[in-house]
Amino acid sequence: MSVNSSWKSNLPLYIGALILSIIFFYPLYVLILITFVPAPLNNLSPYPPQIPPGFTFYNIIQAYSSLNLTGPVTRSFYVAMMVGGLSLALGIPAAYGLNKIGVRTANKFIIFFFLINMMPGIVVAIPISVEFLKLGLSNIYGVALAQELVVLPLSIFIILGGFRALPSDLENQARVDGANLPTTMYRILIPMNRSAILVAFLLSWMTSWDEFTYAVIISPVKSTFPVQLYNYVTRAVSFEASAFALTFTIPVIIVAVVLQKYLKSQSFTGGLSS
Amino acid sequence: MYYIKFHFLQTFNRIKDYDGTMPKSHNLKYIAFIIPALVYVSALSIFPAALSVYRSFLSPGGSYTFSNYSALLHYGLVKALIDTMLVSIGALILQLFLALFIAMIMVKPFKGNRLFSSLVIIPYGISTVVSAFIFSQIFSAVGGYANSFIVDLGFRPIDWVATSSSSLSVVVIADYWKNTPLVALILFSGLSGLSPSMYEAAKTDGAGAFRRFFSITLPNLAPIMAIALLIRGVSEFNIFALPLVIIGYNPPLITTLIYEFYQTSSATIYYSYAASTILLFIILGYASIVLWKGGAKTYER
Amino acid sequence: MTYKLQLQELEKKFGSKSVLNRLSLDVEEGEFMVVLGPSGMGKSTLLRTVVGIEPLDGGKIVVDGEDVTRLPPHKRNIAMVFQNYALYPNMNVYKNIAFPLKMIGESRDVIDKKVNEIAGTLKIADALHQNVTTLSGGQKQRVALARALVRNPKLFLLDEPLSNLDARVRYDARQELRKLQQELGHTFIYVTHDQTEAQSLADRVAVLHNGSVEQIGPYDDLYERPETTWVGSFIGEYPMNIIDGSVIGREGSQIGFRPSWVNEGNDGIQLTVQLCQAAESGFFIMSTMDGKSITIRVQKRHKIGSTMKFSLRRYNVYTDNRLVEEFGK
Ligand SMILES: Nc1ncnc2c1ncn2[C@@H]1O[C@H](COP(=O)(O)OP(=O)(O)O)[C@@H](O)[C@H]1O
Ligand SMILES: [Mg+2]
Numbered sequence: 001m002s003v004n005s006s007w008k009s010n011l012p013l014y015i016g017a018l019i020l021s022i023i024f025f026y027p028l029y030v031l032i033l034i035t036f037v038p039a040p041l042n043n044l045s046p047y048p049p050q051i052p053p054g055f056t057f058y059n060i061i062q063a064y065s066s067l068n069l070t071g072p073v074t075r076s077f078y079v080a081m082m083v084g085g086l087s088l089a090l091g092i093p094a095a096y097g098l099n100k101i102g103v104r105t106a107n108k109f110i111i112f113f114f115l116i117n118m119m120p121g122i123v124v125a126i127p128i129s130v131e132f133l134k135l136g137l138s139n140i141y142g143v144a145l146a147q148e149l150v151v152l153p154l155s156i157f158i159i160l161g162g163f164r165a166l167p168s169d170l171e172n173q174a175r176v177d178g179a180n181l182p183t184t185m186y187r188i189l190i191p192m193n194r195s196a197i198l199v200a201f202l203l204s205w206m207t208s209w210d211e212f213t214y215a216v217i218i219s220p221v222k223s224t225f226p227v228q229l230y231n232y233v234t235r236a237v238s239f240e241a242s243a244f245a246l247t248f249t250i251p252v253i254i255v256a257v258v259l260q261k262y263l264k265s266q267s268f269t270g271g272l273s274s
Numbered sequence: 275m276y277y278i279k280f281h282f283l284q285t286f287n288r289i290k291d292y293d294g295t296m297p298k299s300h301n302l303k304y305i306a307f308i309i310p311a312l313v314y315v316s317a318l319s320i321f322p323a324a325l326s327v328y329r330s331f332l333s334p335g336g337s338y339t340f341s342n343y344s345a346l347l348h349y350g351l352v353k354a355l356i357d358t359m360l361v362s363i364g365a366l367i368l369q370l371f372l373a374l375f376i377a378m379i380m381v382k383p384f385k386g387n388r389l390f391s392s393l394v395i396i397p398y399g400i401s402t403v404v405s406a407f408i409f410s411q412i413f414s415a416v417g418g419y420a421n422s423f424i425v426d427l428g429f430r431p432i433d434w435v436a437t438s439s440s441s442l443s444v445v446v447i448a449d450y451w452k453n454t455p456l457v458a459l460i461l462f463s464g465l466s467g468l469s470p471s472m473y474e475a476a477k478t479d480g481a482g483a484f485r486r487f488f489s490i491t492l493p494n495l496a497p498i499m500a501i502a503l504l505i506r507g508v509s510e511f512n513i514f515a516l517p518l519v520i521i522g523y524n525p526p527l528i529t530t531l532i533y534e535f536y537q538t539s540s541a542t543i544y545y546s547y548a549a550s551t552i553l554l555f556i557i558l559g560y561a562s563i564v565l566w567k568g569g570a571k572t573y574e575r
Numbered sequence: 576m577t578y579k580l581q582l583q584e585l586e587k588k589f590g591s592k593s594v595l596n597r598l599s600l601d602v603e604e605g606e607f608m609v610v611l612g613p614s615g616m617g618k619s620t621l622l623r624t625v626v627g628i629e630p631l632d633g634g635k636i637v638v639d640g641e642d643v644t645r646l647p648p649h650k651r652n653i654a655m656v657f658q659n660y661a662l663y664p665n666m667n668v669y670k671n672i673a674f675p676l677k678m679i680g681e682s683r684d685v686i687d688k689k690v691n692e693i694a695g696t697l698k699i700a701d702a703l704h705q706n707v708t709t710l711s712g713g714q715k716q717r718v719a720l721a722r723a724l725v726r727n728p729k730l731f732l733l734d735e736p737l738s739n740l741d742a743r744v745r746y747d748a749r750q751e752l753r754k755l756q757q758e759l760g761h762t763f764i765y766v767t768h769d770q771t772e773a774q775s776l777a778d779r780v781a782v783l784h785n786g787s788v789e790q791i792g793p794y795d796d797l798y799e800r801p802e803t804t805w806v807g808s809f810i811g812e813y814p815m816n817i818i819d820g821s822v823i824g825r826e827g828s829q830i831g832f833r834p835s836w837v838n839e840g841n842d843g844i845q846l847t848v849q850l851c852q853a854a855e856s857g858f859f860i861m862s863t864m865d866g867k868s869i870t871i872r873v874q875k876r877h878k879i880g881s882t883m884k885f886s887l888r889r890y891n892v893y894t895d896n897r898l899v900e901e902f903g904k
């Protein structure tokens with residue numbers, strides 16, 4: 001397909017792109033509207049305006065001062081960090097081992113992990129929640145432990161891709177140079193594979209930040225940001241809630257756009273893309 | 275997430291032929307490194323799921339019974355399953371349709387491509403609950419942004435949650451936002467794999483844009499679309515946060531039904547175990563077929 | 576006599592494919608041993624098993640009289656330079672060379688002293704703080720060598736260390752390597768498929784065939800009296816000519832001769848010239864005899880298609896592909 005630079009011949013393309021852009025931007029626009037349009041204007045008319053009749057930071061200020069936001073956000077942050085950390089703690093050794101045992105055997109394990117991963121969250125979450133209650137884990141630690149289930153297969157797969165891309169002689173060289181396995185891991189393999197590890201961490205982090213099912217079932221009170229947001233929404237404190245939603249959505253959007261490069265470049269092929 | 279799973283399936287055959295220079299055959303001691311992860315998913319996934327199945331046959335008193343299942347039938351299990359199926363199919367069709375358009379635009383080299391790609395990928399980063407909240411504002415029972423349009427155009431406003439079918443439609447529509455980007459990425463990767471020479475050949479043969487789409491793009495994309503749809507289907511079937519926020523428990527989908535029983539009382543938890551068991555077997559059966567068929571298909575190619 | 580390294584009946588299989596097959600080899604202290612063999616013959620596999628990164632299926636590895644077969648690589652104190660040098664891309668040159676010293680817990684001062692010393696010897700002192708990805712092929716090879724030498728191990732294994740260099744650099748590197756080995760008195764085991772390297776570097780050459788050492792000795796010995804027809808046709812710029820013994824009345828045997836072991840004459844064996852190549856030492860005539868190609872060296876140019884005759888000044892006799900007699904030596 002040649003680069004077609006003339007506007008005219010590309011007109012259908014631009015029209016299509018424009019329509020799709022509108023479809024995909026509109027919900028975000030609504031979020032911005034709810035956040036920045038003065039609440040009374042929205043409240044008074046049952047049919048909220050599509051074009052902002054005014055502009056205010058009041059909703060945001062109100063949200064931050066009246067709602068107790070620091071709790072859920074901090075907890076979400078901790079949980080996301082724990083999930084990211086667990087992904088690495090379990091995923092790096094597993095990926096290392098999978099890279100060693102031969103591709104055919106490794107594939108069987110990966111299929112197993114992904115198959116388990118397809119188990120509906122709610123099916124697993126309810127018995128976990130009942131058991132965790134007995135163990136005193138009906139809190140964010142329990143949530144982190146459960147959310148790890150969602151991201152572990154993917155993390156292993158991404159890190160495995162990184163390991164597969166490394167020349168195996170680097171590890172051998174380190175062994176020959178007198179390093180034992182932990183030292184080789186720490187000094188050679190992990191630094192060499194840091195981009196895959198970083199992507200795995202970020203995706204785990206993002207998934208946890210977004211995760212709702214496990215969070216609401218395992219720790220319905222003193223929970224993470226999505227659960228808190230859900231509570232606010234059901235209690236109809238929408239304007240503050242939306243301000244809240246917008247401000248904490250922005251960083252994650254940035255991460256997503258950054259990760260777009262990886263997603264588009266098909267780098268998640270277990271190190272086997274052409 | 276599912277995008278990567280898709281890639282896994284796609285590269286199956288390449289992985290199969292992969293021949294590293296390192297010995298990989300008799301290093302089974304390295305399985306020790308995988309054991310923590312295996313133990314983890316077994317303890318937190320397989321064990322609880324098995325527990326769910328086991329308890330679905332218990333009464334709150336601890337005796338064995340089928341009454342949990344018969345109670346489910348009474349409480350509308352079948353309708354919940356059908357509704358879940360309808361939502362899944364509707365959502366998949368809508369997402370596929372939009373994603374195909376997006377992917378076809380994304381592969382074209384034009385000014386603004388990057389901006390376009392970024393714009394359509396943004397929803398992927400938005401929390402499901404936030405997305406659900408936004409759509410609950412758009413499709414409010416009274417008022418809402420969708421009705422603003424309709425009223426501005428001079429029509430009567432619609433009560434979106436008045437009937438079961440309109441409620442489900444709202445869920446289907448709301449679901450496009452967060453999930454279409456991933457489907458689009460999958461199709462994009464499939465489209466970028468098609469060779470331009472095929473199109474050139476078709477062009478010289480005088481095939482118009484429509485002909486080219488139906489005789490080249492679609493058939494070549496079909497296997498990828500099939501895999502993508504089958505895999506996405508699993509997560510559509512498990513859709514939970516979105517219906518919970520937008521339409522609550524009415525009409526119930528299978529997941530919201532489970533959650534409602536879980537929340538109601540310690541006795542109805544046993545109903546949710548039974549419903550969970552049914553959902554589990556549907557999903558696992560479906561997933562096995564996908565992995566088995568999908569894996570076999572890519573092996574053959 | 577005690578050996579620096581003794582390999583006893585090494586066995587290695589990949590699946591059903593046997594790569595090392597009861598391979599035995601003894602290496603003396605301070606020796607430059609070249610293991611020569613075509614690609615895919617298991618040379619790299621041999622070094623990997625010796626250094627310990629590839630488990631053996633059988634056999635014994637003895638270093639300085641100590642059985643190391645079951646030791647992990649980092650406890651064997653054997654250095655190895657990999658074919659692609661395997662420099663750590665996340666470290667600069669200095670850190671690469673310092674790595675083995677760090678691993679044995681040397682102090683910073685000692686590390687600094689030793690790294691600078693070896694960098695001086697190998698003429699890479701200027702590049703010490705460069706990123707390894709920016710180095711030329713020759714520099715990379717030196718860094719890899721420096722990293723192997725710096726901790727003073729018992730043995731050095733080198734896996735085709737010069738094969739990635741271009742011709743000119745390779746020639747110089749070869750000379751330097753030999754000089755370095757002689758000065759330091761280290762024991763080197765060097766594997767290659769390149770005979771020129773074997774010829775110019777080795778004290779002794781071990782020819783690898785079908786997973787074991789087919790013949791071992793100084794290069795000239797291998798050239799002059801290959802013990803098997805396979806070694807004969809593998810060693811030398813031109814393979815040794817192997818023809819049926821009946822040509823000179825030795826039924827049931829084969830005779831082998833080098834291109835230069837012939838006299839041109841009016842009688843003897845007749846052949847048709849298919850190719851005539853000029854070289855410094857004369858003209859190489861190529862032809863076929865009983866479907867086998869043969870090459871001889873003569874002093875006169877011959878036209879392609881013409882016939883000529885030659886007699887054998889010298890030849891080896893092989894029965895069942897094994898050397899039984901030498902004639903005219
Ligand atoms: N990890 C492995 N798995 C299977 N076969 C291997 C492996 N490593 C090497 N081989 C095979 O063993 C043979 C010897 O390989 P190698 O030692 O690399 O030969 P060389 O270094 O002499 O070229 C080759 O046929 C190669 O295909
Ligand atoms: Mg080799």
